[in-house]
Amino acid sequence: MKQTDFDWKPLALVPVLALIALPLVGSGSNWLTLTVAGLAMGMIIFIIASGLTLVFGLMDVLNFGHGVFIALGAFVATSVLGAMGDWTGSQELWRNLVAVFPAMLIAMLVAGAVGLAFERFIVRPVYGQHLKQILITMGGMIIGEELIKVIWGPQQIPLPLPEGMRGAVLVGDAAVEKFRLVAVVVGLAVFGGLAWVLGRTKIGLLIRAGVQDREMVESLGYRIRRLFVGVFVVGSALAGLGGVMWGMYQQNVIAQMGAQVNVLIFIVIIIGGLGSTGGALIGALLVGLMANYTGFLAPKVALFSNIGLMAVVLLWRPQGVYPVANR
Amino acid sequence: MMTPLLVLEGVHTDIGAYHILHGVDLVVPRGQLTMLLGRNGAGKTTTLRTIMGLWRASAGHIKFAGSDITAMSTPQISALDIAYVPETMGIFSDLTVKENMLLAARRAKRASDMDDTRLKWIFTLFPAVEKFWSHPAGKLSGGQKQMLAVARAIIEPRELLIVDEPSKGLAPAIINNMIDAFAELKRGGVTILLVEQNINFAKRLGDTVAVMDDGRVVHSGSMQALAEDENLQRTLLGLSL
Amino acid sequence: MISRMLSHDLPRSRTLAILLVLLLLALAFAPFLFPGVKALGVAAKVLVFLVLVASFDLLLGYAGIVSFAHTMFFGIGAYGIAIACTRYGPTWEAIAIGIGSSLMLSFVLAMAVGLFSLRVRAIFFAMITLAVASAFQTLASQLSDITGGDDGLNFKLPDILSGGFVLMDEKFLGATIDGRLICYYLLFVAALVLLLAMLRIVNSPFGRVLQAIRENEFRAEAIGYRVVLYRTAASVISALFATLAGVMLALWLRYNGPDASLSFEIMMDVLLIVVIGGMGTIYGAAIGAALFVVSQSYLQDLLRLASEATSGLPWLSALLSPDRWLLWLGVLFVLSVYYFPTGIVGKLRAR
Numbered sequence: 001m002k003q004t005d006f007d008w009k010p011l012a013l014v015p016v017l018a019l020i021a022l023p024l025v026g027s028g029s030n031w032l033t034l035t036v037a038g039l040a041m042g043m044i045i046f047i048i049a050s051g052l053t054l055v056f057g058l059m060d061v062l063n064f065g066h067g068v069f070i071a072l073g074a075f076v077a078t079s080v081l082g083a084m085g086d087w088t089g090s091q092e093l094w095r096n097l098v099a100v101f102p103a104m105l106i107a108m109l110v111a112g113a114v115g116l117a118f119e120r121f122i123v124r125p126v127y128g129q130h131l132k133q134i135l136i137t138m139g140g141m142i143i144g145e146e147l148i149k150v151i152w153g154p155q156q157i158p159l160p161l162p163e164g165m166r167g168a169v170l171v172g173d174a175a176v177e178k179f180r181l182v183a184v185v186v187g188l189a190v191f192g193g194l195a196w197v198l199g200r201t202k203i204g205l206l207i208r209a210g211v212q213d214r215e216m217v218e219s220l221g222y223r224i225r226r227l228f229v230g231v232f233v234v235g236s237a238l239a240g241l242g243g244v245m246w247g248m249y250q251q252n253v254i255a256q257m258g259a260q261v262n263v264l265i266f267i268v269i270i271i272g273g274l275g276s277t278g279g280a281l282i283g284a285l286l287v288g289l290m291a292n293y294t295g296f297l298a299p300k301v302a303l304f305s306n307i308g309l310m311a312v313v314l315l316w317r318p319q320g321v322y323p324v325a326n327r
Numbered sequence: 328m329m330t331p332l333l334v335l336e337g338v339h340t341d342i343g344a345y346h347i348l349h350g351v352d353l354v355v356p357r358g359q360l361t362m363l364l365g366r367n368g369a370g371k372t373t374t375l376r377t378i379m380g381l382w383r384a385s386a387g388h389i390k391f392a393g394s395d396i397t398a399m400s401t402p403q404i405s406a407l408d409i410a411y412v413p414e415t416m417g418i419f420s421d422l423t424v425k426e427n428m429l430l431a432a433r434r435a436k437r438a439s440d441m442d443d444t445r446l447k448w449i450f451t452l453f454p455a456v457e458k459f460w461s462h463p464a465g466k467l468s469g470g471q472k473q474m475l476a477v478a479r480a481i482i483e484p485r486e487l488l489i490v491d492e493p494s495k496g497l498a499p500a501i502i503n504n505m506i507d508a509f510a511e512l513k514r515g516g517v518t519i520l521l522v523e524q525n526i527n528f529a530k531r532l533g534d535t536v537a538v539m540d541d542g543r544v545v546h547s548g549s550m551q552a553l554a555e556d557e558n559l560q561r562t563l564l565g566l567s568l
Numbered sequence: 569m570i571s572r573m574l575s576h577d578l579p580r581s582r583t584l585a586i587l588l589v590l591l592l593l594a595l596a597f598a599p600f601l602f603p604g605v606k607a608l609g610v611a612a613k614v615l616v617f618l619v620l621v622a623s624f625d626l627l628l629g630y631a632g633i634v635s636f637a638h639t640m641f642f643g644i645g646a647y648g649i650a651i652a653c654t655r656y657g658p659t660w661e662a663i664a665i666g667i668g669s670s671l672m673l674s675f676v677l678a679m680a681v682g683l684f685s686l687r688v689r690a691i692f693f694a695m696i697t698l699a700v701a702s703a704f705q706t707l708a709s710q711l712s713d714i715t716g717g718d719d720g721l722n723f724k725l726p727d728i729l730s731g732g733f734v735l736m737d738e739k740f741l742g743a744t745i746d747g748r749l750i751c752y753y754l755l756f757v758a759a760l761v762l763l764l765a766m767l768r769i770v771n772s773p774f775g776r777v778l779q780a781i782r783e784n785e786f787r788a789e790a791i792g793y794r795v796v797l798y799r800t801a802a803s804v805i806s807a808l809f810a811t812l813a814g815v816m817l818a819l820w821l822r823y824n825g826p827d828a829s830l831s832f833e834i835m836m837d838v839l840l841i842v843v844i845g846g847m848g849t850i851y852g853a854a855i856g857a858a859l860f861v862v863s864q865s866y867l868q869d870l871l872r873l874a875s876e877a878t879s880g881l882p883w884l885s886a887l888l889s890p891d892r893w894l895l896w897l898g899v900l901f902v903l904s905v906y907y908f909p910t911g912i913v914g915k916l917r918a919r
Contacts, residue, residue, distance in 0.1 A: 062691060125906060132905055134634045134694050139902040142836060146895030150886045202436055205426050209419040215381055216417030221405035221433050263702045266695035300710045303703035
């Protein structure tokens with residue numbers, strides 16, 4: 001009955017997975033490279049997944065169209081960065097950051113605005129009907145993906161990293177790509193921001209309370225609908241930001257990328273426990289590490305390894321690593 | 328009799344395919360404690376939820392302080408200074424006791440904004456709330472949760488307090504604590520509507536009483552009259568007090 | 569007699585009954601009514617989709633479960649035939665091995681996914697099937713030694729089913745009685761039998777329990793039905809029928825690759841057909857599949873015309889490009905879920 005009664009076991013999974021991988025990978029420098037890559041990928045996935053898991057937790061809405069915002073963010077970034085060639089082409093890191101920052105901001109704004117419309121026209125009419133929700137949001141995803149193709153074309157577009165973020169730094173023998181470090185930093189910043197909002201502000205309290213018991217939050221006099229719209233918009237914006245990061249991580253973007261990432265996101269939020277932000281972080285890191293280790297060891301089964309990971313976690317905790325109470 | 332604070336007129340409620348309330352007429356007088364009694368499945372909880380707008384009345388009217396609230400949403404109803412403690416208590420178990428209280432204090436942005444004197448008064452009513460102030464609410468015992476639930480409902484002054492079975496599953500000592508707390512609230516002039524199964528609880532606190540059966544109010548009057556009339560108790564409740 | 573064949577689940581609408589009879593006649597005499605290779609191809613595709621969509625309806629419409637792995641089972645059936653015929657040559661044994669092993673694989677996979685995800689929470693099923701299906705799709709294109717990778721596999725069938733085989737020299741009712749025709753009728757009979765079998769399943773006590781679970785899971789559980797087992801069984805049965813639809817596809821195309829049977833677009837098509845035809849009716853699958861497959865090419869032609877007509881307005885023209893037909897399909901899909909939830913069959917029966 002102590003305040004510090006924290007469930008640390010899921011958190012320990014991350015280093016445990018990394019340590020298991022060490023002897024399998026063999027070389028320490030390879031392992032370090034892969035681990036940093038995995039953590040970077042995990043942080044990006046977390047940025048994307050956090051919104052989806054909160055949207056589900058708060059209103060029981062499973063948005064299969066979440067992937068659209070990922071692709072949208074990435075494509076917006078190609079346009080913004082393309083228009084700022086002088087800045088991205090510069091060798092100086094600060095100039096690159098000046099270019100990347102507005103790209104991220106605009107991507108988030110666009111994704112958030114589209115999220116607002118998506119909530120209003122696609123999600124709202126089918127509250128409380130899971131079957132229709134899945135069908136409708138899936139339909140919304142197809143429409144969004146096709147519209148992206150109409151605007152930016154169906155082909156793959158390169159999203160080159162700004163000059164200053166290219167290349168790697170050497171840590172001992174291990175080459176660690178600079179952008180991966182940037183991704184970890186941005187991911188940590190987003191996590192820190194979310195943790196602060198959820199833990200320290202009244203809005204955050206309301207969200208956490210709403211995830212557990214929607215009706216009680218309403219009975220206390222708060223309009224959960226508004227709160228939900230807000231969370232949906234922020235979640236969409238974060239997916240947009242994640243899309244920019246993902247696009248830069250892959251160095252190219254394609255309209256179908258949303259659907260591809262969606263699969264990973266679903267695995268992540270199932271592992272984490274639907275509705276749990278902390279769980280989503282752990283799930284994302286596990287998935288990111290797993291994808292990189294198996295991508296190195298046995299590339300053909302990379303996706304299956306994550307499904308296997310999910311299966312193992314669910315056998316251990318059927319509701320995910322951090323089950324949300326009252327659900 | 329004083330002017331009623333809450334009036335239900337012929338309220339019907341359907342849940343899915345089931346017709347639960349068949350025209351409930353209920354009057355809650357201002358400043359009194361009204362007991363809503365009845366067997367399991369009589370429709371007591373449904374009545375409370377319909378008042379709160381958590382389920383929609385399909386027919387009839389609900390009036391609070393003279394204005395019609397039938398069509399209002401739950402947050403709107405709550406904003407009229409009606410507090411509700413559901414049967415499940417609605418404790419946010421992942422949040423601390425403090426955070427639970429802070430959410431109930433609508434006007435407070437952070438813990439320091441909460442009214443200190445009122446908090447102190449609540450702590451004297453429910454010492455457990457103070458004792459476990461920064462613990463996760465999920466770790467509290469059933470009785471402590473119930474205390475937190477009621478404490479949460481009164482963190483700000485309310486016109487009407489609606490509580491669904493506050494004595495459910497509680498140890499006798501805690502029930503006494505709860506009775507004292509409600510008696511204290513009554514003295515403060517709050518109007519209270521309680522659903523109860525525990526007859527002793529009802530007898531010690533109730534001013535007026537309404538008995539439900541099969542989705543209707545089948546008897547209403549003063550608690551005292553019901554407590555003295557054993558025949559009436561037997562016909563209404565199937566048992567004596 | 570007819571009522572018994574239909575498991576006493578009659579169309580319950582005169583228009584629907586007429587449409588179904590017309591469809592049956594059209595498919596039965598397609599080689600003679602609509603001469604030409606392309607028309608026969610369309611008819612065969614209708615037969616395949618009819619089985620595929622009906623098997624999905626069994627899951628979505630009757631059990632209320634959304635699966636995105638249906639094309640995975642479809643693909644398993646198609647790959648089973650393709651791989652077996654490539655490895656063991658164009659023999660009936662190879663076909664039997666292909667059918668047997670793909671049914672077995674589908675059974676095991678559907679059972680595993682079902683028991684696993686339905687045990688936890690029904691809503692997981694949609695997400696997990698999506699993940700498994702996309703992993704399977706990646707695997708199928710990567711194991712190119714076995715599956716032919718993205719190019720897929722071309723293979724030969726036993727002589728009697730191939731175009732070179734001619735039964736009679738003279739034409740019969742204006743059509744050559746060749747291997748393609750025999751293959752078509754093989755599919756026709758298979759589709760008919762499978763459809764009647766599915767009708768039997770959904771109208772059996774098992775089917776009624778599924779619907780009870782769909783309507784009220786808790787009540788069904790309270791009455792004493794093991795909800796997880798029923799749902800898993802439904803998903804396994806549906807997967808097996810989808811596998812057989814895949815077998816039919818491979819037999820007809822004598823080719824299989826990721827785009828032919830595994831692609832997500834097919835999954836969308838199936839979803840759309842079920843919704844438009846009418847969920848939970850089986851007949852809806854038949855009407856919907858026919859309507860969809862026939863209009864598929866027609867819609868694209870229409871879009872091409874519209875796109876050319878609006879070439880002055882590049883934006884509109886891009887929207888109307890035939891490549892963007894999935895966009896309009898998606899819009900149609902969303903609109904039908906909103907405004908047309910009971911589908912064609914539901915509308916016809918409501919009149």
